[in-house]
Amino acid sequence: MRKIFIPLALAVFLLLSAFGALQVARGQILSGQNGEVVINTESQEDNTRQISAPEGTLLESGASDQPLISFIDSPTVACVQPDTTKNECFINWYYMAVSADPNYIISMTVTLNDFGFVSRYNGFFQTSMYVPNTMNPQGFQVLCGAPGSSGDPKWGKSYAYTLRARDSAGLKSANYGSATCPAYTP
């Protein structure tokens, strides 16, 4: 019995050491900046969507890794030039929607990276939030830009944007993308 006990103990010790080292490495990968842990992320061309949580809220509590906040649904980002005689374009979304059930949605924000925050929608005892395009009348005005200013000679300027939502459990959801506008040719 003693013959097998020492090798077995040694084997368990070695495996535990290796497992511990892997956990440390995994924690370093998942931890983002500012103590945030990225739970889920997807990318497609220029678009990225991400769900994050404060470090320790999910993984250390033993709760499921499944986030309660959803990705922000923000289809069809539009950049429209209503009048060709003006260097004025308008960015808008078909709608923006996010759910945090059973937690409350605290806020959702729109940031045009060149300008900063352009809107903030506050939750009021609500577990989901839906923002139709009509709540941003006409949209957010930007300069259309000269032809080729986004790199594509057929189009004008391109604007990077960030949509963020936060729920009452501290979970966050973010969409990163860009809107390309028609060019203004005086």
Next chain:
Amino acid sequence: MSHPIRLSLVIVVLLAGLLLAWGVVQAAPALQVSPGTSGISMLATPTPLPDQPAVVSPDISFIDSPTASCILPRANTGVCFMTWYYMYANADPNYIITMTVGIDDKARARYNGFFQTNMFVPSELMVFRVACGELGSGGNPNLGAIHNYVLRARDSAGLGAANYGTVFCPADEPARIFLPLLNR
């Protein structure tokens, strides 16, 4: 090498093998590829070949763009607005990348997809100022200018769809204000 060390190495190898097998089994479902991402699943079961030759059919739909309109909200301004009831395209299971509106050979709007297999653009996001034109300028004696439009859609598989059409506008011109000629 002494016997206990040799035995412990054997046990380590056995346990590590079991852990590796468990890890592989756990990882297999995560290797499913979502639309728009590229990846090779070595563990997935190969898709069986179709029994019949595959029919070549595009994944992207025609663009549905009913009721192209040109309206004159205020007379004597010469300003008309072109719009559609809506614009819709479906590329399922691929993603829609962009839809664009061009009027009279000029790009007027671009709609970018965001992880979506179809795109619906409501009329509120499609309002374009155009010139109404004088009576008969488009070839119809009862109407004003004629405007050509092109709607395009493109999906993540590289497929494209396009609608080409024309719209007549009501005739209208800016009001001319005749000031009285005053002699000193």
